[in-house]
Structure formats: C-alpha cells, structure tokens
Amino acid sequence: AQTVTQSQPEMSVQEAETVTLSCTYDTSENNYYLFWYKQPPSRQMILVIRQEAYKQQNATENRFSVNFQKAAKSFSLKISDSQLGDTAMYFCAFMKVLRGATNKLIFGTGTLLAVQP
Amino acid sequence: DGGITQSPKYLFRKEGQNVTLSCEQNLNHDAMYWYRQDPGQGLRLIYYSQIVNDFQKGDIAEGYSVSREKKESFPLTVTSAQKNPTAFYLCASRTGGKTNYGYTFGSGTRLTVV
Numbered sequence: 367a368q369t370v371t372q373s374q375p376e377m378s379v380q381e382a383e384t385v386t387l388s389c390t391y392d393t394s395e396n397n398y399y400l401f402w403y404k405q406p407p408s409r410q411m412i413l414v415i416r417q418e419a420y421k422q423q424n425a426t427e428n429r430f431s432v433n434f435q436k437a438a439k440s441f442s443l444k445i446s447d448s449q450l451g452d453t454a455m456y457f458c459a460f461m462k463v464l465r466g467a468t469n470k471l472i473f474g475t476g477t478l479l480a481v482q483p
Numbered sequence: 484d485g486g487i488t489q490s491p492k493y494l495f496r497k498e499g500q501n502v503t504l505s506c507e508q509n510l511n512h513d514a515m516y517w518y519r520q521d522p523g524q525g526l527r528l529i530y531y532s533q534i535v536n537d538f539q540k541g542d543i544a545e546g547y548s549v550s551r552e553k554k555e556s557f558p559l560t561v562t563s564a565q566k567n568p569t570a571f572y573l574c575a576s577r578t579g580g581k582t583n584y585g586y587t588f589g590s591g592t593r594l595t596v597v
Contacts, residue, residue: 375523411573411588457525469577470516470541471586473525 368393370460372474379448380482386433387443387477389458399461400434400441401471406454414456417441445479453481485510489574489589495597496561496568504559504592506574512587513578515557519543520571520591529572532557561594569596 369392379385391400402414417425417434424432429449433442445452458474487508496502506515514533518526528541532551546565551557557576561568574589 370525409571409591411575411586413585416585469514470528470531471526471575473518473527475523475525 368395368460368462368472370458370472370474372458372477374477375475376478376480378480378482379445381448381450383448384444384446385448385479387445387456387458387479389441389443389474391439391441391458391460393439393460393462395462395464397463399463400432401459401461402430402432402441402443403457403459403473404452404454405457405476406451411457415443448481450481450483452479454479487574487576487587487589489572489592491592492590494592494594496594497597499563501560501562502594504561504572504574504594506557506559506589507555508557508576508587508589509555510576510578510587511554512576513554514576515551516575516577516586517541517547517549517557517559518573518575520573526573529559568594570594 371390398419400417404412404414415425415427415430424434429446431444455476455478457476459471461471490505516531517529520526527543529547530549532538535554538549538551548560572592575586577586
C-alpha cells in the first residue's frame, strides 16, 4: 500500500522569504502522479502543483516549485517570495496511475504554514 | 460556471440519527469521491464511484453508505453505526479521461454530533 508522510506539522516563514515543505512517499509503482494541495482557512482544496513521475524535470508554477527525487521518494514544495495569502494547510498527495484504477488520491497529514508579516 | 456543490455547509446530528450530505457536480465528470478530514490525519477516502450505479468502499467505509443514481449526484449517508462522525467531509470529482488526473473539490460539509 502507498503511504505519504509529511514530517512537519507546522512551519512559519516571514513574508517575502522562501520556505520548503517536505514530503516523502512509499510505493512500488513506477507510474504515478504527485500533488501539492493548499487548504486555506476557507477549507477549499486548491491544487498548487502536479508532478508526473515519468518526468525528470521538476514542475514549477509561478512562485511554487518542487524538488522531485524519484529514487529517494521525496517530493518537497518550495514557496518563493512568501505572501500572507500563502497561509494555509498544505497537503502532499499521491495517485497511482493504471488502466482501470480508481485513481484515488492518498494524502499526507498536512503541514500548517503561517506567513508572518 | 462548472463546479461541485456540497450542502449543507454545517450539519448537526443527534446521537442515533442518520444524516445525508449532498454532493452535486455539473462538470460531466465520471468519477466522484468522498473524503473525511480529521485534525492531524489528513484526508481519508470513504467511498468512490467511477460510473453511475456503481461504487466501491474506500479505506474507512464502515458506518457510511452512498448511492450513484445520476452522474451528477453522489450523496453520502452517515448512519448511526458510525461511532465518531464529527468531522469535515469533502466531495470531489474527476474526469475519466486518461490524460487528466486533476480532482475538483467541493467546499465541504462540517458535521457535528450534538
């Protein structure tokens, strides 16, 4: 069974600084996707970034980028130029990709990020 | 605009009562999912459905039931057999296409046992 581990329950960063959130996962699969979701106080789940396992290039979305280390099964999220609106719970998630599979998301326990003014 | 609507936003249940959480989507998505969120435990899968009239148990299905009579709707019933139902419930949907693995989430229902 796949598992996702986020070892940082809470983190804090100053506005405009850079912060990195950690995520490790365990799987024997070779074809999968990894995601970072943001859940602000409104509790709406928002997709931040997505990484396909077969791609060696790390995904980037504006101020958000990932460091995907497939051999180490590590998938960290870097937020540059942190903004107050980045304050949220961040979830790392795994999805196995197989024909006919459920494509269900497996989530980590989350990291609560507070951006300080 | 297309999206997922969950209702109600807040729900209170008395001990021994069954309650039903609504989830409706107008995205024409094939697959729909119910997740439960508890503090410190992330999101855990309750039930999922890939097509109409078919659904499967997730990791924590005990005490819950679902139906999928229409593509747009996937209601979740929390039965009296669920011993600790107080939680935040999220519904999600996903297109069945092979190239799109993105989920769309609803805004959630907060269920409290009183």
